Amino acid sequence: MSEADTESRARRDEIWIEKYRPETLDDIVGxxxxxxxxxxxxxxxxxxxxxxxxxxxxxxxxxxxxxxxxxxxxxxxxxxxxxxxxxxxxxxxxxxxxxxxxxxxxxxxxxxxxxxxxxxxxxxxxxxxxxxxxxxxxxxxxxxxxxxxxxxxxxxxxxxxxxxxFSPLSDDAVEEQVRIIAENEDIEVTDDGVDALVYAASGDMRKAINGLQAAAVTGEVVDEDAVYAITSTARPEEIKEMVTEALEGDFLAAKATLDELLTDEGIAGGDVIDQLHRSVWEFDLDDRAAVKLLDRIGEADYRITEGANERIQLEALLASLALDD
Ligand SMILES: Nc1ncnc2c1ncn2[C@@H]1O[C@H](COP(=O)(O)OP(=O)(O)OP(=O)(O)O)[C@@H](O)[C@H]1O
Ligand SMILES: [Mg+2]
Missing domain, CATH: 3.40.50.300 (P-loop containing nucleotide triphosphate hydrolases)
Known part of the structure; x- marks a missing residue:
């Protein structure tokens, strides 16, 4: 192993959120x-x-x-x-x-x-x-x-x-910082990998940087798959699939998709609710369906915060979407 390799290994042991914490007010982005x-x-x-x-x-x-x-x-x-x-x-x-x-x-x-x-x-x-x-x-x-x-x-x-x-950081601000760090650390990140990091972070720079560092540990290219696996985030397509199935009246299919997220991918119910909330306007729903979905999200979110069972609340949400017109 060359000296440069050893050095870059050593650098990778540092925690990037600290290494890249801005030191001056001017360096703070967004x-x-x-x-x-x-x-x-x-x-x-x-x-x-x-x-x-x-x-x-x-x-x-x-x-x-x-x-x-x-x-x-x-x-x-x-x-x-x-x-x-x-x-x-x-x-x-x-x-x-x-x-x-x-x-x-x-x-x-x-x-x-x-x-x-x-x-x-x-x-x-x-x-x-x-x-x-x-x-x-x-x-x-x-x-x-x-x-x-x-x-x-x-x-x-x-x-x-x-x-x-303080506002959640814009996607552009998160993307820029992720790219700067990846370049500096000599990490190869695909464009869909960057998009996934930005999506998973949802305005939280710490989460984006930690996600990048965790995904880079294997030494392989950081792509979408690596990011979604490491950040326990559902892909936007999966969330969309689940909602569409429910709205089409196919509750069992929607429930199966939910099970996949909660059980196979180990995503927390509260995070599924957050992702649902963020995506409502990206689903191409008519206004009435979107409003109904939002109403149900609000209800489930409140109940989960109050300690209700996440899986039951999510299933109830899907059931109510599946039930009427
Ligand atoms: N606006 C920003 N510009 C650049 N980097 C940032 C910014 N915000 C956060 N970071 C990165 O994320 C890390 C964590 O940020 P910070 O400790 O300031 O979060 P916080 O707002 O205090 O969060 P918490 O509420 O969890 O304490 C920083 O070390 C830095 O690497
Ligand atoms: Mg803090």
């Missing part, structure tokens, strides 16, 4: 409106408390770290404390660490940053306590709260933060 505003805070060295909300893998943690890098340079980690609000040891541990970090700050005109991940996992009592902590230490620290759902954060905290809603 969130330009947000990063422009964040850059102006940095330029003025005047950071309010911030709240980042949005789905997983779209740049919230990355943006917080980039702000710290730009404000503090090389030794940014000394001025940046990353905590997870859902810390198993409890909110008291989180609060103690916040207090210790805030107290040890230098005061004066300068401040440090506390990045609190999964802030929406805090109970409203814990959030009230957090709000007092934010006030108590606002001379020394700025908080960046990160959450998936901003509606889970109490108003008094939201009103103390500049709120930024």
């Amino acid at each position: 969130q330009e409106t947000i990063t422009e505003r964040l850059k102006s805070y940095v330029a003025r060295n005047d950071l309010p408390h911030l709240m980042f909300s949005g789905q997983a893998g779209i740049g919230k943690t990355t943006s917080a770290q980039a702000i710290a890098r730009e404000l503090y340079g090389e030794d940014w980690q000394e001025h940046f404390l990353e905590l997870n609000a859902s810390d198993q040891r409890g909110i008291d541990v989180v609060r103690d660490r916040i207090k210790n970090f805030a107290r040890s700050s230098f005061g004066g005109s300068n401040y440090r940053i506390i990045f609190l991940d999964e802030a929406d996992s805090l109970t409203s009592d814990a959030q009230s306590a957090l709000r007092r902590t934010m006030e108590e230490f606002s001379n020394n620290v700025r908080f960046i709260l990160s959450c998936n759902y901003s509606s889970q954060i109490i108003d008094p905290i939201q009103s103390r933060c500049a709120v930024f809603r």
Whole structure:
């Protein structure tokens, strides 16, 4: 094995989502409106408390770290404390660490940053306590709260933060990043492989990059088949087939297709629902059928979230499509 080969092997052991995590706000893709505003805070060295909300893998943690890098340079980690609000040891541990970090700050005109991940996992009592902590230490620290759902954060905290809603990344943004990484890692990816990664990721850059790395492990060309197998995602055609069968009144065929997805391919029922939801408008349904399908998706999604059996809910959805006209 040549030296170059050994080196590229070694590189493949790294986790790509970390290796390719953008270091500056300028390098973050697809969130330009947000990063422009964040850059102006940095330029003025005047950071309010911030709240980042949005789905997983779209740049919230990355943006917080980039702000710290730009404000503090090389030794940014000394001025940046990353905590997870859902810390198993409890909110008291989180609060103690916040207090210790805030107290040890230098005061004066300068401040440090506390990045609190999964802030929406805090109970409203814990959030009230957090709000007092934010006030108590606002001379020394700025908080960046990160959450998936901003509606889970109490108003008094939201009103103390500049709120930024991160969007799911566009397919183009995901595709571009996937191609850059593949080229850099010397991975051969087919066009349908890229499309499949983008589809499976559904706006989540972490998922796309992890999918690429997992599919590339075999050393073979990364194509559609490799991607769908590794990401437990149904092919859009399979979803379409299942819905069409149900709408044509052939419940048994639809159920067989569903079984294939859930049992043979090991796809989670909740993911099938998500994929259904994303594809409704790509099925060529007439408006009435599309609306009915959406209505049933909403119902099944809610019930599954509330703990209902996924398979039963999906079968019931197909049954209701198959039943009437
Ligand atoms: N906008 C982006 N531009 C470039 N790369 C990105 C972007 N968003 C995410 N990534 C890639 O995905 C990885 C995970 O992103 P990040 O940690 O910022 O997600 P997050 O939004 O904080 O998600 P979570 O809600 O799960 O914490 C990054 O290390 C980076 O490789
Ligand atoms: Mg994060």
